[in-house]
Amino acid sequence: xxxxxxxxxxxxxxxxxxxxxxxxxxxxxxxxxxxxxxxxxxxxxxxxxxxxxxxxxxxxxxxxxxxxxxxxxxxxxxxxxxxxxxxxxxxxxxxxxxxxxxxxxxxxxxxxxxxxxxxxxxxxxxxxxxxxxxxxxxxxxxxxxxxxxxx
Amino acid sequence: xxxxxxxxxxxxxxxxxxxxxxxxxxxxxxxxxxxxxxxxxxxxxxxxxxxxxxxxxxxxxxxxxxxxxxxxxxxxxxxxxxxxxxxxxxxxxxxxxxxxxxxxxxxxxxxxxxxxxxxxxxxxxxxxxxxxxxxxxxxxxxxxxxxxxxxxxxxxxxxxxx
Numbered sequence: 001x002x003x004x005x006x007x008x009x010x011x012x013x014x015x016x017x018x019x020x021x022x023x024x025x026x027x028x029x030x031x032x033x034x035x036x037x038x039x040x041x042x043x044x045x046x047x048x049x050x051x052x053x054x055x056x057x058x059x060x061x062x063x064x065x066x067x068x069x070x071x072x073x074x075x076x077x078x079x080x081x082x083x084x085x086x087x088x089x090x091x092x093x094x095x096x097x098x099x100x101x102x103x104x105x106x107x108x109x110x111x112x113x114x115x116x117x118x119x120x121x122x123x124x125x126x127x128x129x130x131x132x133x134x135x136x137x138x139x140x141x142x143x144x145x146x147x148x149x150x151x
Numbered sequence: 152x153x154x155x156x157x158x159x160x161x162x163x164x165x166x167x168x169x170x171x172x173x174x175x176x177x178x179x180x181x182x183x184x185x186x187x188x189x190x191x192x193x194x195x196x197x198x199x200x201x202x203x204x205x206x207x208x209x210x211x212x213x214x215x216x217x218x219x220x221x222x223x224x225x226x227x228x229x230x231x232x233x234x235x236x237x238x239x240x241x242x243x244x245x246x247x248x249x250x251x252x253x254x255x256x257x258x259x260x261x262x263x264x265x266x267x268x269x270x271x272x273x274x275x276x277x278x279x280x281x282x283x284x285x286x287x288x289x290x291x292x293x294x295x296x297x298x299x300x301x302x303x304x305x306x307x308x309x310x311x312x313x
Contacts (some may be wrong), residue, residue, distance in 0.1 A: 008245070011156035013216035018191070019158035025187040026165055029180055034172075042164050046153065049246035050160045073154035099152040106190070117153050117161075 007069055008053035015076060017102040024103040027111045039113060040120050047124025058129035063090060063147045066125070066133075070145075074098075092145040100141030118143065159237040166249040178308040181258030185308075188259050189266075196267055201228045204287060226289040235281035242281070253278045254305060260285070261307030270294030274301035 030039045048055060057065035067083060070092050074081045080096035099117075103110050115137050122133035122145060136144045153161050169177045195203040205223050208230055212219050218234035241248045257273035264271040270288040284301075288294040298304055 009157060009160075009240075009243075011154070014214050015155050016158075016211070016214040017155050018214075019155040022158065022184065022187065023153060023161065025183060026162075026180075029183045030165070030168075033176070033179075038168065042161075042168055045164045045167075045246065046161055050157070050164065050244065052245035073152070073156065076156070077152075077154065079152075094152075097152055099155070107187075121153065 007065075007072060010072070011076070017077070017098065018106060020099040020102040021106040023099070023117060024107045024111050024114055027113050027116070031111070031113055036113065036116075039116060043117060043120035044124040046117075047121040048127070051121070051125050055125050055129065058126060058131050061130055063131055066147065067092075088148065090147040094141075094143050094145070097141040097143065104141070115143065118145065157240070159240040160244050160246065162237075162255070163241045163244065163249050163252055164246065166252060166255065167247075170249060170251070178258065181255055182262060182308050184255070185259040185262045189263060192263060193267070196263065196269075201226075201287065201289070204228050226293060228287045230285040232281070232283045232285075235283065238281040242279075251278060253283065256283070256285070257305035257307045259307075261305070261310055265309060265311070271307075272297045272301065273305035273307075275303045275305055277303065 027039060030042065054066050054069055057063070067090055070081075071083060074092075074094070077098035079094060079098045081092060081094045084091045084093065100110065100114060103114060115135070119135040119137075122135050126133040126147075130150055132148050132150050134146045134148070136146070138144055165180070166177070169180050192203075192207055195207055197203075199206065201223055205221055205228055208219075208221055211217065212221070216236050217232065219230055219232045222229045222231070238252055241252050253275045257271065257275075261271050261273070264287060270291050270293075272286045272288065272294050274284045274286075276282055276284065286294070286297055288297065
């Protein structure tokens with residue numbers, strides 16, 4: 001893995017945080033119209049198709065590309081977060097999620113399923129790879145995301 | 152978190168699913184997004200008119216890194232998009248693009264303009280290229296005349312046709 005190689009979707013320039021509000025609206029629309037299973041299905045497509053490159057790295061036994069993705073985009077959105085690693089696991093600790101906080105700021109209500117975007121996309125990226133990615137919601141706009149080798 | 156940078160690629164997956172459910176479902180969704188956007192723009196557009204629209208899209212141009220020009224005269228605002236970052240991301244994507252991705256813009260903007268009494272003429276030009284021309288008129292006759300010179304005129308939920 002080369003640290004110099006750009007991410008598959010390396011983005012630069014300004015960021016438009018209001019998109020997190022549109023995600024919130026979309027989640028509620030899909031759940032109300034079609035149910036939670038369909039929302040999961042859409043996030044599965046995001047995890048498997050949109051993030052096919054991260055998934056390919058995981059398939060090849062490389063979790064570092066996902067860690068690079070996390071670090072790059074959480075830094076870009078000025079999250080309060082940390083990443084810890086040991087022999088057993090890599091842990092992303094999100095103390096203040098910029099997506100959740102921004103949705104809370106601009107939407108009348110944050111969807112009860114807002115964090116499913118993280119939980120389900122992580123699951124989909126890891127499915128069928130040597131890794132499992134578990135997401136534990138630890139509070140409002142905070143979570144732990146843990147990459148472990150499957151046994 | 153799906154990064155805000157990657158929202159268009161998520162949006163694209165949502166559109167693909169909704170399109171399979173039918174045209175009405177897709178239009179209902181655009182209306183929902185339009186209602187969501189009202190919170191950001193309705194007062195601004197209502198109070199300041201074309202000037203407020205120019206203000207909003209100037210902000211969007213900067214935040215979303217758009218390559219676009221804005222031009223305003225007494226009764227018209229023109230937005231000429233040279234490189235749309237949203238469609239560009241959908242095309243630069245490991246997932247397949249939704250063929251009518253561009254339609255969502257008129258889909259949310261049109262109902263707001265109708266509500267405020269403005270006349271939108273949205274020319275996507277070519278859905279495979281990240282370029283378009285949007286014009287908002289105060290005078291309906293001017294809008295109808297401008298429609299004649301469009302290449303791919305967009306529709307939206309509730310659009311009046313003459």
